[in-house]
Amino acid sequence: MKRTALFLTLFLFSAHLHIFGQTKKTVFDAKFELSEEAKGKGFGFMTLGSDGTYMYSLSVKGLNLMMIPIGFKYIINKFDAKMNLVLSKKVPMKTDIYKLGMYRAPLDMKMIDNRLIQTVSNLDKKTGMRSIYLIEYEKDNLAQGNTLEIGSFPEKGKQKNDVNSFFDPKNNQEFALVVQSSKGSGNSKATLFVIDNELKTSMKTEFDVAGDYEKTSFSNYIISEKFIAFTCKTKGGKNESDKLDFYLIDRKSENLQQFEITLRDIGNSISDFECALDASGKLHISGFYSSGVKRSDDSGGVFTQIYDTNTGEKVSEDIHPFTFDFITENMSERQKNKTEKKMNKGKDYDIYEYLVREVIPNKDGSSILVAERFRYYETTYTDSKGNRHTTPHYIHADLITVRTNKDGEIEWVQRFKKFHHATNAMAGQMLFHNVEDYFYVVFMEENKMKMAEISKEDGSSKSKDVFTKDQIGNYVPALGSSVQTSPTDYMSQFIRIKKAKILTVSFEK
Numbered sequence: 001m002k003r004t005a006l007f008l009t010l011f012l013f014s015a016h017l018h019i020f021g022q023t024k025k026t027v028f029d030a031k032f033e034l035s036e037e038a039k040g041k042g043f044g045f046m047t048l049g050s051d052g053t054y055m056y057s058l059s060v061k062g063l064n065l066m067m068i069p070i071g072f073k074y075i076i077n078k079f080d081a082k083m084n085l086v087l088s089k090k091v092p093m094k095t096d097i098y099k100l101g102m103y104r105a106p107l108d109m110k111m112i113d114n115r116l117i118q119t120v121s122n123l124d125k126k127t128g129m130r131s132i133y134l135i136e137y138e139k140d141n142l143a144q145g146n147t148l149e150i151g152s153f154p155e156k157g158k159q160k161n162d163v164n165s166f167f168d169p170k171n172n173q174e175f176a177l178v179v180q181s182s183k184g185s186g187n188s189k190a191t192l193f194v195i196d197n198e199l200k201t202s203m204k205t206e207f208d209v210a211g212d213y214e215k216t217s218f219s220n221y222i223i224s225e226k227f228i229a230f231t232c233k234t235k236g237g238k239n240e241s242d243k244l245d246f247y248l249i250d251r252k253s254e255n256l257q258q259f260e261i262t263l264r265d266i267g268n269s270i271s272d273f274e275c276a277l278d279a280s281g282k283l284h285i286s287g288f289y290s291s292g293v294k295r296s297d298d299s300g301g302v303f304t305q306i307y308d309t310n311t312g313e314k315v316s317e318d319i320h321p322f323t324f325d326f327i328t329e330n331m332s333e334r335q336k337n338k339t340e341k342k343m344n345k346g347k348d349y350d351i352y353e354y355l356v357r358e359v360i361p362n363k364d365g366s367s368i369l370v371a372e373r374f375r376y377y378e379t380t381y382t383d384s385k386g387n388r389h390t391t392p393h394y395i396h397a398d399l400i401t402v403r404t405n406k407d408g409e410i411e412w413v414q415r416f417k418k419f420h421h422a423t424n425a426m427a428g429q430m431l432f433h434n435v436e437d438y439f440y441v442v443f444m445e446e447n448k449m450k451m452a453e454i455s456k457e458d459g460s461s462k463s464k465d466v467f468t469k470d471q472i473g474n475y476v477p478a479l480g481s482s483v484q485t486s487p488t489d490y491m492s493q494f495i496r497i498k499k500a501k502i503l504t505v506s507f508e509k
Contacts, residue, residue, distance in 0.1 A: 055491055076142045
């Protein structure tokens with residue numbers, strides 16, 4: 001199951017809209033407020049950002065049925081926290097530089113340095129060239145404004161191009177694009193473009209990638225004044241480990257340093273991981289693995305490594321396996337027996353993936369890695385007319401919190417128990433807020449909104465309900481794309497069609 005299944009964009013909404021009034025609540029040291037409803041032209045599934053006064057989101061109208069648009073439109077929305085002013089405008093889909101033959105989702109639009117930037121790609125079949133552009137939208141009227149042509153790339157036969165956007169949450173002044181060109185299986189070439197806050201290319205460099213775009217994925221982007229850093233994972237074949245390469249590009253000299261992060265000794269499958277560079281330039285990487293071997297005492301677990309970026313040498317490594325008792329802690333006796341049978345047959349008996357949700361740094365150089373146990377599956381049935389239907393299932397289970405000290409040693413692993421079963425891909429998103437001794441998590445559980453307070457010292461926790469299903473209605477807020485409007489305030493838009501509602505969470509200083 002690919003991680004992207006978590007972020008599927010829902011184009012077809014069909015549910016009764018439950019109407020409710022303004023509600024305020026205080027839980028722990030946070031105040032929750034729901035705004036009044038406001039009518040609009042399709043309020044969004046994706047929050048783009050806030051410029052301090054107005055909030056911007058992206059939404060859709062119409063259907064996208066089997067890649068055939070039926071009244072399908074992308075809508076940009078602009079509104080204030082109290083919904084006193086709402087401006088909605090259709091995104092132009094058939095312009096000279098943007099002629100979509102196929103409708104892909106989601107539309108690649110971001111808010112960088114308080115500017116709305118869209119990445120577009122257009123293939124000229126006559127010349128066999130793919131052109132890539134950036135378009136800026138004017139915030140006063142949401143009309144298209146400045147345009148920057150990134151470049152044109154040949155695309156004939158097996159030659160294909162894929163565009164990846166790099167955004168570093170710690171750097172709101174720049175972002176990067178990587179255009180990866182592949183000719184099929186095997187190695188490929190990539191070009192990195194760094195875009196500054198004036199919508200100009202401040203850097204361009206080429207590098208090799210150990211795999212084509214269908215087998216590789218870029219992540220863990222770090223954009224600083226001195227360097228650009230990221231990882232590229234190449235999916236391994238049957239009974240082969242995934243290959244993970246780390247790239248560090250010096251912005252002044254444009255020298256590229258590349259080395260492999262050795263995962264083979266850990267396990268055959270790395271489900272998710274996070275990278276960070278400390279003040280001395282050492283690379284810290286932590287995440288989760290599956291052992292892929294017939295071992296009853298290790299079906300996978302947590303790992304952490306430290307690398308010297310000058311030499312590519314691994315300085316340290318620590319592994320914390322998940323035992324049978326840990327994995328089956330919340331199971332019934334029947335489930336435990338079935339899991340034990342799988343273990344005795346040498347099968348992978350942990351049905352969950354572990355996906356990193358947040359990394360929280362501490363003042364003493366340690367960090368807290370927060371991951372979610374996640375499972376995706378599908379069920380099918382045939383109706384009385386013989387039509388076959390498929391239902392997706394998203395299981396958002398316990399949070400796993402891991403404290404790692406400054407030397408890369410795992411100090412403890414704790415579990416925060418929760419469970420949410422949904423058929424909506426966005427229902428499991430969370431909002432995180434960090435304070436000195438604790439961090440807070442706002443999440444959905446069985447149609448309720450809840451908040452947990454978790455200690456950074458030992459992982460102990462407590463939680464309370466925030467809103468019931470009757471107060472929220474039939475749609476959940478898009479917590480994963482919440483906007484931080486101040487050091488203590490967050491805003492999140494509800495997923496709705498014709499009416500919008502805003503959730504505001506305010507933490508005390």
